[in-house]
Amino acid sequence: xxxxxxxxxxxxxxxxxxxxxxxxxxxxxxxxxxxxxxxxxxxxxxxxxxxxxxxxxxxxxxxxxxxxxxxxxxxxxxxxxxxxxxxxxxxxxxxxxxxxxxxxxxxxxxxxxxxxxxxxxxxxxxxxxxxxxxxxxxxxxxxxxxxxxxxxxxxxxxxxxxxxxxxxxxxxx
Amino acid sequence: xxxxxxxxxxxxxxxxxxxxxxxxxxxxxxxxxxxxxxxxxxxxxxxxxxxxxxxxxxxxxxxxxxxxxxxxxxxxxxxxxxxxxxxxxxxxxxxxxxxxxxxxxxxxxxxxxxxxxxxxxxxxxxxxxxxxxxxxxxxxxxxxxxxxxxxxxxxxxxxxxxxxxxxxxxxxxxxxxxx
Numbered sequence: 364x365x366x367x368x369x370x371x372x373x374x375x376x377x378x379x380x381x382x383x384x385x386x387x388x389x390x391x392x393x394x395x396x397x398x399x400x401x402x403x404x405x406x407x408x409x410x411x412x413x414x415x416x417x418x419x420x421x422x423x424x425x426x427x428x429x430x431x432x433x434x435x436x437x438x439x440x441x442x443x444x445x446x447x448x449x450x451x452x453x454x455x456x457x458x459x460x461x462x463x464x465x466x467x468x469x470x471x472x473x474x475x476x477x478x479x480x481x482x483x484x485x486x487x488x489x490x491x492x493x494x495x496x497x498x499x500x501x502x503x504x505x506x507x508x509x510x511x512x513x514x515x516x517x518x519x520x521x522x523x524x525x526x527x528x529x530x531x532x533x534x535x536x
Numbered sequence: 537x538x539x540x541x542x543x544x545x546x547x548x549x550x551x552x553x554x555x556x557x558x559x560x561x562x563x564x565x566x567x568x569x570x571x572x573x574x575x576x577x578x579x580x581x582x583x584x585x586x587x588x589x590x591x592x593x594x595x596x597x598x599x600x601x602x603x604x605x606x607x608x609x610x611x612x613x614x615x616x617x618x619x620x621x622x623x624x625x626x627x628x629x630x631x632x633x634x635x636x637x638x639x640x641x642x643x644x645x646x647x648x649x650x651x652x653x654x655x656x657x658x659x660x661x662x663x664x665x666x667x668x669x670x671x672x673x674x675x676x677x678x679x680x681x682x683x684x685x686x687x688x689x690x691x692x693x694x695x696x697x698x699x700x701x702x703x704x705x706x707x708x709x710x711x712x713x714x715x
């Protein structure tokens with residue numbers, strides 16, 4: 364069993380062309396393996412939402428996030444040790460070479476209602492909003508492996524209203 | 537099966553009684569001899585009486601080096617009748633956590649209005665579906681991933697962080713290993 368962590372990015376404001384959640388690995392030998400990524404709508408204040416388009420992207424090369432806001436991942440076991448050269452943040456200027464897009468999803472950034480059943484409310488259910496899940500019962504499929512100078516980003520391409528929660532579950536090996 | 541399994545079920549916990557920023561469900565490992573591993577957490581809407589519901593936000597929090605003050609304890613169900621009792625592990629709701637700031641692994645919005653009409657297709661009714669309302673589950677597709685591990689002096693909670701109305705049912709499925 365590998366040391367496991369959850370990075371949680373709460374209430375990140377949508378903006379066009381924005382890093383909503385990212386992890387960078389800059390260690391020469393240690394691997395960060397992205398296992399699952401989920402989105403959630405936890406807004407309780409009224410907002411005039413829009414449709415946003417989110418990409419799960421892999422960047423390589425000279426990756427860094429200038430001026431971003433850091434989050435601290437939760438260790439699933441307090442005896443774990445944090446990755447030696449991992450960085451976890453949202454916002455900032457994304458630098459590096461876009462190496463690929465793993466997922467693209469539409470997201471309604473309106474707040475959920477108490478007794479409604481629209482897209483906004485469906486975004487409150489954890490199992491329905493996992494947008495990347497390595498393995499899916501097949502151990503032959505690799506997770507998304509971050510080697511040195513690689514970065515995964517949940518990137519909002521269009522849409523600028525409301526807030527997003529994102530979680531990224533990863534292991535260190 | 538190597539470890540003893542339990543389900544803690546928290547029935548009709550009042551948002552009002554748990555209080556704003558109060559635990560709706562929690563496990564405190566106060567034992568020096570046991571390790572708790574949390575595999576699955578779910579919530580359910582079984583409110584049948586009319587309620588003027590709110591949209592609440594529930595946080596799944598982990599606390600290190602902490603303890604719980606006065607709270608209401610429940611007895612978890614053993615998955616096998618030969619499973620020894622928990623020694624000093626408390627399943628609780630309500631009370632105030634004393635110690636370190638929490639680490640949050642999930643937050644979910646939850647409508648606490650009653651789900652009464654069979655024909656009603658809304659978020660309240662969807663709150664009745666077990667599979668749809670599992671808010672934490674160790675990745676069963678991947679044996680490489682750890683569950684949430686509670687060592688001595690560590691706490692896991694579903695925390696009510698925004699408002700107070702109606703009731704919540706929760707379950708936490710966990711195992712115990714003796715150190």
